[in-house]
Structure formats: structure tokens, C-alpha cells
Amino acid sequence: MTDYSYPAPTMSPDTRPAPSRYGQTALRWLLFTLLGLFALFYLMPLFVMVTTSLKSLEEIRSGSLVAFPRDVTFEAWRTAWSGACTGIQCEGLRPYFWNSVLLAVPAVLISSFLGAANGYVIAQWNFRGANLIFSAMLFGCFIPFQVVLLPMARMLGLMGLAGTIPGLIFAHVIYGIGFTTLFFRNFYVTIPSDLVKAAKVDGAGFFRIFWSIFLPLSLPIIVVTVIWQFTQIWNDFLFGVSFSQAGTQPITVALNNIVNSTTGIKEYNVDMAAAIIAGLPTLLVYVVAGKYFIRGLTAGSVKGLMQ
């Protein structure tokens, strides 16, 4: 795929047969107005979330949705983090935030490592049937998870992992392998096979070549895969709500419970603070490593799928 963060040849307005310089300027203004309006559309919910979370309930009821807070208070943030009720328990998001961390870190590492190993085999040690196996894995990326939800719930029960964080890790690893393998396979397939041949002549074995040659080359694709998997797993709701129980729920499930908790009055400021807390880790990853985030998003779709 093309990395569009580099300047690439585009149409220049200067080379176009423009009607007049006046018209040119007007068009330019129209362009910026449109782009600015859309920027407002995308930013508005974030703005509303942040300002609402900093207002008191009283101010929310009396003021406008888009008004800046008059008296900034962090009370809602404190409640969201350590006091809001998710059903009968009122411990805030904190325990669930750590659940999500405990769940995402191992699941991301294991699925990425398996993807690297699988991709290495499929791209560089092709044996008869390897491509068929790859197609079978790829197919698994596309199934709606609803079709495996019931048997997985039973299987986790049989394995003694029902309602546990290891159970959730297991599910995320299994259904993450398809994408991680795809990412690494498509990356390794671009490395000339002569490299492996030369290394073999020098007496290096399968694992030695992987550790000393391929892994050091893999940094870009490792970043893409880790970001992709982290975003998927942190943001997951379906597995979280199906395979966890009170106490082991990930943050998305806890957030939904806080928002839909029927006890007491509706605290919109707490809801918004909780939503921001739940969204912050992936948002941070996006801001810090946006280029890799986009590569992951597009890798599975722009022709990259089967190259």
C-alpha cells in the first residue's frame, strides 16, 4: 500500500487553467471553510465529552451542551475512576481498567508472536499445503464472531476458564491469529528468499534465522501488529460481555454498566469522564503512532490482502 504521509505528486491549482485569480481565491476559501466545518463535526463530540466531564450536574442542567464549564471541577473524574456504580458495586472504573490492561498485554504479545512465527513459515518456508492453511486462517478473519460465541462459552467452561481473564486472553489470542499472521506474512513475503538460502549455507537453522535475521528486520510490522491488536482487544465489547463475570469485566463492559446503571440519579458528567478514561489508552496510541495505526487499518484492505 502507499504510505501517504510522504508528499506525492498531486494536482496543483496553479497548473490548472483557472478562470481568474479572484475565482481561485474564492474557491480556496470555500475549500478551507468546508474542511473546517468537517473538523468541527469530528471534534464536537470530544469537546462535549471533555467539557461535560468538567461541569457539575447543576451546571449541566442549567447550561448549554456546547458551553465551556464555568466552574471547572474534577469531581466527576474522581467518581468515574473510583466511585461510580457498575450495578451493585461502586468502585468506579479503576479495577476494570486494570482488568483490561491484564487482558490486553498478554493477549497482544502472544497473538503477535504467534503471527510472526506463522508469517515467517508461510512466507519463507513454504511447504505443500502452507498456502491452503493461510487461506483457512484468512477466512477466519471474516467470520462474524456470533457464530463461535456459544461454543466458545462452553469450551471455556470445559477448560475451567469461564468468566476469567485467562479465558478472555485465550479467546482474543485464538481469533487474533488470523490478522497477525496476515500482517507478518505480507511483510516477510517481500524479503528475498535468497536471504534464507544464504543463511542456511552458513549453517544457520530455522530458529537462528528467525531470531537473528527476520526479527531484527521486523520492527515496523511489529509496531503495526501490536497497535492493531491492542486497539482491537482494548476496544472489544462482544467477548468481554459474553465471557466475563462480575469482577473480571474489561473496561468497555464496565463503562456500559456505569452508563446504564439505574441506581440513583443520572450523572452525565461521570458518564463522560468514564467514557474518556475508557478511550484514552487507544487515543494516546493513535496520537503517538498514528502512521502505524493507519497502516494497520489499511493493510487488510488496500490490495494488501493477497499480494
Next chain:
Amino acid sequence: MIAWLERQIPKMVLAPSFVAILIFVYGFIAWTAWISLTRSKLLPKYELHGVIQYKRLFASPRWETAMDNLFIFGALFIGISMLLGLMLAILLDQKIRVEGVLRTIYLYPMALSMIVTGTAWKWIMNPGLGIEAMVRGWGFESFTFNWVIDPKMAIYAVVIAGVWQASGFVMALFLAGLRSVDGEIIKAAPVDGIPGWRIYSAIILPSMAPIFLSAFIVLAHLAIKSFDLVVALTGGGPGYATDLPATYMYAMAFSRGDIGQAASSAMVMMGVVFAIVVPYLYSELRAKHD
């Protein structure tokens, strides 16, 4: 012997993943397919009873609503996201100095969980204190925007939140596509006196057909799997006005204790996904061999 073992290493490395996929994807699909042909309620029963669950499913008004909603949501969500994404990509492609910042702004919703998106939009669109109250506060006393609580309009509220989340992604896809079009052709066109909009409509867009297809596939896939967005935004309500197949399946599986229905609805969902994805994968594979 050792040489033979060494040759088997790649296979042994791949084997665990392969076995896992075989069991947890294909085996589980087979299990769900089997259960969808039984009278299973709270617990699975393995005695086959034909297509009785599918008959029940297609006779259920709730499922009919869910499928109608999928069609409405899918068509609007895909259509508007594509149009908006394409438009933003073309606008951004006009040598804008702040392009990087704007791109970041347009795409950030994609990094958020649909639960976060749903929670935010539920607050923004709530009639009592949200947009409706805001516009009324400006003096337009009769302004109403209560889609989230109106059974007829609630599904369109889901479309708004969905488009907000995914259109930036389509923009990124199209922008990547625009940048990969051969620059020489584009440079030559103005010299020949071809106006700017014609360059897009006659040269650039037709060459991006594969990207339209990719965007369509990804969005369709997102639409069919949409579950969290509806749960967070409307909870499937009012009543079951915004139920989608995914929420129907979940309700049957985990709150109604009707796993026969859950299994049959999951199989129909898979059928819909494959009707869209399989021709795509097939054409990609064929393109590779040509």
C-alpha cells in the same frame, strides 16, 4: 533422522495455530450449524429437528425488525461514509498545508471503542439536555431532535454515530488511493486543457475502483458485526426498534436462554457476511493468479 526432524520444524511451528483455527473456527461453526438444526433451549440438545429454528426465526417480528434495521443501517452507513470519505479525501488532496492535522482530526474516532462512541452520542442526542435543548435555548422553541427515543427514527441516530466513527477511515483509504495514481497523467491533463473536476471524474476515480470495493467490504463487515454501538447508544430500544441481527443473537444466547434461535440467527449472519466477502476474496485470488 535429525535432518528429517529439521525439515519438519516449519510444519511443527505452524501446526498449533492451524489446529486451533481448525477447532475454534471451523469446528465451532459446524457446532453452531448443528445446534441451529435442533430444538436446543437453555442447554444444547443434539437431536436434529430440521429447519424448525429457521422457520421460527423468519416468523419472528423481532428478527424481521433486526434484518430491516440491518438493511437501513447498512445502506446508509456504507453510502454516507463512502461519500463523506471520498469528499474529504479529494478536499484534502488540494495541497493543504495543515493536511496532517486535519487527517488526524478526521480519523481519531476510529481509535475509539464503539461503546465510547455510543456513550458520547447518547449524551449529545438526548432530548432533555443535548442538541435539542441547545437549539431550543437559541430561541427555536419548537425544534425537536429526539431520534434516540423515537422508535421510527432511532436507527438513524445509530447511523449518525456510525458514520462519525468510520468515515475518517474511508477518507484514509481514498487518500492513499489518490496518492498512488500515476502523477504523470495528472500533470499532463491540465496541459491538454482538461479541467480539474474532469481529471477526478474521468481519470482518478475510475482507477480507484479496487479501493471503492475494499472500502465497501470493510464497511459492510463493520455494519453486519455492529453490536457495541447499538448496545451503548440505544440498548436495542426503544422496545426492540434498533435491534440488529447481532443484538438479537446476543439476546437469544445470553438473556432468553434460547440457544437454538441464537445459533440459527448466527448462521444467517454468517451467510450474509459470506455473500459479500466470498466473491471479493475469490476475485482477489483470481487477480493474483492472472
